Amino acid sequence: MYNVIMKRIETSVQANLRNAKVLIIEDNEDQWLLMSQAMQQCLPEVTPVRMATPQQAMRLLEVWCYQEWEIPKLILLDLYLPSSEEGWQLLKWIKAMPASINLIPIVMFSGSADPVDIEQSYRAGTAAYVVKPTQFAAWLPLFQELRSFWWETVTLPPLSLGL
Known part of the structure; x- marks a missing residue:
């Protein structure tokens, strides 16, 4: 029985990592550098796609509405872009947006630990809220936890969700 369960878990992880992409919407170049380096170490199978402005992200997501094979498994959204x-x-x-996009889990990443921001984030539909670390060493366990939860624990929806 244990082997059957382990095989199912392995199959689920493989499915989550297949064509895995994460959209990172981050306007700060220094933060992006830290995030991309930590991702490379903790999630080498996942392709990060960075957009620096809301406008860039909106254009890309509009394109992805019609190219569902490009849709990311997760969106990391900086709250302050710059406001x-x-x-x-x-x-x-x-x-x-249409279901193919609006069902993608969104993790709000922010330097703000303000309880109002955190509560508003969850009320607006984010899957999680993470206060950004200030040192690179703290980014590594954060991305390891993201890997453990979003790619190794949960079952993510299939890429093609359009109606």
């Missing part, structure tokens, strides 16, 4: 108003607007816009 929180832009982050909230982008989140609202993503959640209003």
Whole structure:
């Protein structure tokens, strides 16, 4: 029985990592550098796609509505792009998109530990809220936890969800 369970877990992890892509919406070049290096170490199978502005992200997501094979498994969204108003607007816009996009889990990444931001993030439909580390060494366990949860524990929806 144990071997059957382990085989199912392995199959699920392989499915999650197949064509795995994560959209990272981050305007700060220094933060992006830390994130990309940590991702490379902890999630080498996952392709990061970075957009630096909400407008870039919106254009890309609109294209992905018609190219579902390109859809990421996860979106990491910086709240302050550079203001929180832009982050909230982008989140609202993503959640209003067709099911192929609006069902992608969104993890809000922010330097803010403000309880109001955290509560508003969950109310707006994010799957998780993470306060960004300030040192590279802290990014590594964070991305290892992301790997463990989003790629090794949960079963993500299939890429093709359009109606």
